[in-house]
Amino acid sequence: MKMNNEFFEALNLLASDKGIPVDYLIEKISSAIAIAVKRDMGGTENNIVEIDPEKRRFYVAIRKYLVDEVEAPETEISVSDAMKYSKHAAVGGQVEIPLETKEFGRIAAQSAKHVIRQGISEAEKEQTLKKYENHKFEILSAPILRIDPDNGNITLEIDKTEVILPKSEQIPGENLVEGQRIMVYVADVMAGGRRPKLMISRTHPGLIKRLFELHTPEIKDGTVEIKAVSREAGSRSKIAVWSKDENVDAVGACIGPKGSRVSAIVEELGGEKIDVIKYSENPEELIAAALSPAEVLSVTVDPEGQKSCRVIVPDHQLSLAIGNKGQNVRLAARLTGWKIDIGSESSAHESAKAAEDEE
Numbered sequence: 319m320k321m322n323n324e325f326f327e328a329l330n331l332l333a334s335d336k337g338i339p340v341d342y343l344i345e346k347i348s349s350a351i352a353i354a355v356k357r358d359m360g361g362t363e364n365n366i367v368e369i370d371p372e373k374r375r376f377y378v379a380i381r382k383y384l385v386d387e388v389e390a391p392e393t394e395i396s397v398s399d400a401m402k403y404s405k406h407a408a409v410g411g412q413v414e415i416p417l418e419t420k421e422f423g424r425i426a427a428q429s430a431k432h433v434i435r436q437g438i439s440e441a442e443k444e445q446t447l448k449k450y451e452n453h454k455f456e457i458l459s460a461p462i463l464r465i466d467p468d469n470g471n472i473t474l475e476i477d478k479t480e481v482i483l484p485k486s487e488q489i490p491g492e493n494l495v496e497g498q499r500i501m502v503y504v505a506d507v508m509a510g511g512r513r514p515k516l517m518i519s520r521t522h523p524g525l526i527k528r529l530f531e532l533h534t535p536e537i538k539d540g541t542v543e544i545k546a547v548s549r550e551a552g553s554r555s556k557i558a559v560w561s562k563d564e565n566v567d568a569v570g571a572c573i574g575p576k577g578s579r580v581s582a583i584v585e586e587l588g589g590e591k592i593d594v595i596k597y598s599e600n601p602e603e604l605i606a607a608a609l610s611p612a613e614v615l616s617v618t619v620d621p622e623g624q625k626s627c628r629v630i631v632p633d634h635q636l637s638l639a640i641g642n643k644g645q646n647v648r649l650a651a652r653l654t655g656w657k658i659d660i661g662s663e664s665s666a667h668e669s670a671k672a673a674e675d676e677e
């Protein structure tokens with residue numbers, strides 16, 4: 319009984335320490351013991367392992383078939399020997415042979431130890447994976463524990479676990495310090511290896527989407543919907559929003575009173591510029607809006623249906639529409655899914671005049 323008490327106390331302590339339900343641990347440990355007993359002591363596939371934390375009962379028994387002549391002592395027993403365990407023993411049946419705690423401890427405990435440890439490890443891994451899966455595609459706030467001076471990788475603490483934010487997933491140019499809390503996007507969960515790993519990022523477009531959901535009540539309640547996001551982390555992002563309610567200004571809701579909502583997101587991202595545009599099912603309207611902050615005079619969709627278009631802007635807006643190193647038009651193309659060719663108003667007139675002259 320003392321051994322049983324110690325076992326269940328240790329079990330509760332283990333469950334508390336690892337954050338794993340006792341029932342789950344019992345299932346894994348029972349399975350591990352059953353494997354060890356069958357391997358080391360024989361019996362059939364349906365040997366008995368009962369662990370009852372309420373009654374503090376730890377019962378292990380092997381089952382053997384009753385035969386006239388024993389040929390396989392690991393799984394068979396004679397009727398005369400079986401009478402010690404059951405007065406109703408008869409050839410063709412099975413008998414249950416309880417194992418004393420000491421006997422089990424001497425014969426099977428050592429081999430079960432490794433299997434139990436493995437079972438607990440798997441239980442812990444499964445629990446962690448389940449917890450991590452709940453975080454997938456979400457944003458988390460986490461403190462910075464360390465910044466590696468050699469490779470720039472950042473170690474964060476998430477759910478009492480150290481998680482690495484690689485340099486490649488950090489916003490270019492931002493200055494972070496140890497102890498600072500930052501928002502990260504959980505891009506994926508890797509189940510391989512010794513334990514599951516969170517793949518986190520501050521450059522993923524999903525971070526923009528989740529930050530707007532966090533700061534915009536109209537997105538949370540479904541009044542406003544985010545239709546598309548394109549991003550070049552640390553520099554500029556574009557987000558297209560829409561509302562099914564004609565009385566709701568989707569863009570205004572995301573920007574917030576006096577720009578408070580979008581400003582909070584910009585601050586979290588270290589000053590990254592964000593263009594919030596109104597989504598439209600009309601390609602011409604969507605493309606024109608996506609090229610914000612540039613003014614667009616016309617959008618001509620390719621009639622061949624290749625999702626490409628020609629956009630004309632005022633001469634003084636051409637560089638703004640294209641953006642630094644083509645960034646603005648590149649982000650607009652990603653946001654809309656259209657190939658965008660931009661030309662100035664004067665060049666369009668010249669082309670038109672040349673076409674007339676040829677005629």
